[in-house]
Structure formats: structure tokens, C-alpha cells
Amino acid sequence: MSSQTFLIVGLGLIGGSYARGLHAAGHTVWALDRDQDALDYALQEGFIQRGAVYDKELVSGAERVIFGLYPRTMIDWLDAHGGDLHPEALVTDVSGVKRGVVEAAQDRMAPGQEFLASHPMAGREVSGVRSSDAAIFQGANFIITPTGRNTPQAMEALRALAEELGFGHISVLTPQEHDEMIGYVSQLTHAIAVSLMNANDNTHLREYTGDSFRDLTRIAKINENLWSELFLANRDILLGEIDAFAEALGGLRAALAAGDEEELRRLFIQSTHRRRIFDGE
């Protein structure tokens, strides 16, 4: 990909990791962030060339824009500053939920501009630009969620970007398909980990916890502002996933309460079989 100028709006963990990766790939990287300290850090580290809390020249001068903001904040930003974007800007995001967000962002593009949504499935249990690291993208999933308003050219450009940054698997889903998938593999798992941690004050059991418990609760350390927004943005699907899980757990509970050893064995055999498929066995 020939050298381009990228504007990162929101220089946190993910935005910062994009900035680092794009800089390493030889692109020019500018950034906006409400926190001057984050900008100073990135300028000093040298992985952005210019940065500001707001600068109309940066906004209008970049043909490639990546929003590293929370979904609602991105829409608010577009309402306030969308008019300053480059007339042919290709814009993408990093949002973990797509329904509602994608259409809203596309509604705010002028003719000639294009918003093509994507979701880099990467992260860490820490936040902020100082924790950013382009290595989190290596081998990760990159999901593009186009609508009827997107062009093949934009698809191709985003695909090339993902390849350049080292993503391992690039796929295309509708916003609905994306949100259904994420409701199960990500949001439900976080809801479970949080509830397991909150079920009792079991911190006195700390010395007895083995790998299983630690694995299940690692993601119970969670950014409360981001995840409450993502959960609510995907409310209907996540409620359905929680209910399906609760029903499965209720089935296991009923077998246990009834002393039904055969049914317990059947449930364990089924889960083992399915998990083996996930492991490619």
C-alpha cells in the first residue's frame, strides 16, 4: 500500500495501536484526542507526526480516518465536526457493536465521503495509549460490516489495511450478523465472568483458585464505561444469549437436583464434543 495520511480520532489503546502499526508501515499518522497528555506521549514516541485536541487542518487534510472512540462519542463527534472531514474521506471505526452505529455514522457522511465499519477483535485488559501495541493485531480477527451504501473500492482499501497491520483473518458480516456473533462469543462471556466474580464475596478463596477459575474470570476486569455502552447497544441480542445460557445452566441444575447421572454425562459429552471442534480436533 503506498504511503497515505491517516487521522486517528481517539488515541486510546486501540487508536494508539493503529497509530503505531500505521507508522511502522511507513504511513503519515495524525491524531486527535481530548487528552493533550496522550498526544504528547505519542509525539514524543514518534508514532504520530502531528496531534491536537482539535485542529480543522488535520481533519480536512486526511483522506483516511479511523475512529478509536466509543460508539456514542463517535456519533457526537461527527455531529460537531463531520463537516470538516476531507470531501473524499474514507472513514472507519473500531466499535464492538454495529447495529445503530453504522447507519448513524453513514447518515453523517456527505456525498463523496464513505463510512465503512470494521471491528478489530483485539484488546487488552488495560486501556490508554501508553498500553497500546500494534502486536495485539497480529493474527487477530478483522471484521468488515458493510451496508448497501458501501463501495467495492472502500472494501478493498480496508482489506489492504487489515493485511498490512497483520490481522490473521479478515471476514465480512452484516451488522446484524456481527452483533449476533459478538453477543455470544464476547458479550455473553463477559456477562458470565462478571457474574461469577460478583456471585459471592469469595476473595478469601484466592489462595485456592487454580487455572480454571482464573481463566474464567480474567475478563471480569472490565472497562465499565465502554462495556455498559456496548451491552446496551446490543441489548436485545445479549438478553437472548443470556437466556439461552441460563436455560442450559438450568438444565444442568435440574439434572443435578434430580440425581440424574446419565443426563449429566450426556451434557458433559456434548460440551466436550463441541469444544473439540473449536480446537480443530
Place this chain on the structure above:
Amino acid sequence: MSSQTFLIVGLGLIGGSYARGLHAAGHTVWALDRDQDALDYALQEGFIQRGAVYDKELVSGAERVIFGLYPRTMIDWLDAHGGDLHPEALVTDVSGVKRGVVEAAQDRMAPGQEFLASHPMAGREVSGVRSSDAAIFQGANFIITPTGRNTPQAMEALRALAEELGFGHISVLTPQEHDEMIGYVSQLTHAIAVSLMNANDNTHLREYTGDSFRDLTRIAKINENLWSELFLANRDILLGEIDAFAEALGGLRAALAAGDEEELRRLFIQSTHRRRIFDGE
């Protein structure tokens, strides 16, 4: 610890790992297993010196006995062969549940013999002596669950054994305390992982699963015979833990359904705080 003769009854993953560790520490190791192939393997590998499906001479000749059997099978074995044990045998087990098991085993000891229960909190997602490995004990928890019928001498001997095998943390709990702890940190987590895997046939989502999902479902690969027995042996406590977890998940669900962003944030902050304590932060 001076060299002793240990009899391992049940040469599976855990029994085999004990055999390897004891052999490496310079002890004489004998083994009984219903599977001649497992014995042949261990004899060939050289980490047991003698082995048989049953041999009265091995049973009566060893002052140290470790049962690597499932709880019910151990009690059945004691009913059939307990009379052959060395008159001063010190016997322990590896059972993941203690109530019911410990008293039943102690009832089957003659005067001069002693059953002191213990639980090595170690394992793998595979089974059988060919997967055994003394390294699984390194740094793991070793729990001793004495009753009023146990002696300080036996406690000391078992403690020395655990230290010799490299366990990282040795603790003493009553059978009730043990089962309450295990109901939460181990059995509930397995019930959750199994139910998450069984909630839907989501195997088509395999390509989208990241670390979180894989971490939460790793233990959904589960030995159905062992775990159905352990779940039922701890039924009352596990039912209570499932209910406490379901209530916590229900609380999160209610906040989500009501669009209560503040309550969601509170739950996330609480889980993050507790998980940090587990990490020693």
C-alpha cells in the same frame, strides 16, 4: 524423606503422576490397576518397580498407599480388599469431593491403619497414565482434610510428601470447608463452561472466537464419568453455588433489560475490583 515403599492404586493421570514423582524422589513405587496395559507402560518407563491387576503381596507390603481412583470405586475397593492392607498402612486419596468419602474410607480402616484424605489440585484436560506428568504438581495447591480420627504424625507425613513432590501451597481444611471451596472455584466454573458450550450449537462461530471465549470454555472438555460422580457427591453445595451465580447473572440481566447503565457500571466496577484482589493488585 527417607526412601519408602508406596503403593499406587489406580494408575491414571493423577496416580501416574504420583508414581513418576515418587520414583524421581527415590522411593520404591508399586502399582495396581485394572488395566494391564497401563501397568506395562509404567513398568517399561521404569517409574514403577512392580505392578499387577491385583496382588495381595503388594497390598500388604506397602506402608504408604495412595488411591488414584474415583471416590466410589475407592470405597468399593476397600470393601473388597481393605483386609489385605498393611496393619500400619497410612492411606490417602486424591478425591475432588471429601464429605461422605473421608468418613466412609476411615470406617474401613482397622486399628493401627489410618486414612488421611488429601486433594492435589492439579490436572490436565487429558486422562490416563500416558498423559501423567509429575510437573503438574509443581506450585499447585495441596489440601489436607483431616477429621478427629487423624493423628499429627500422619499430618506431618503427608505434608512432607506434598513438599517433596513440589506442591506450592499446602493447606488444611475440614471436609465441609473443602467441599464449599471446591463447589465454587472448580465445580461451578465447570458447570458454567459446559453450559456455555451447550447453550447453542455455535460451532459455526469457531473462526470468530478470541481468547476470552477459549479461556471460558477450555474446561468444557471434561471427563463425564468422573465429573458426574463429583457433581453428585457435592450436590447440595453445588446447587447453592449455581443458584448464587444465577442470581448474580439475573441481576445483570435485569439491569440490561431496564437500560440501567449506572447499575451495569456498578457491577463491572465490583467485578473488576474483586478480580484485582485475586491478582494481588
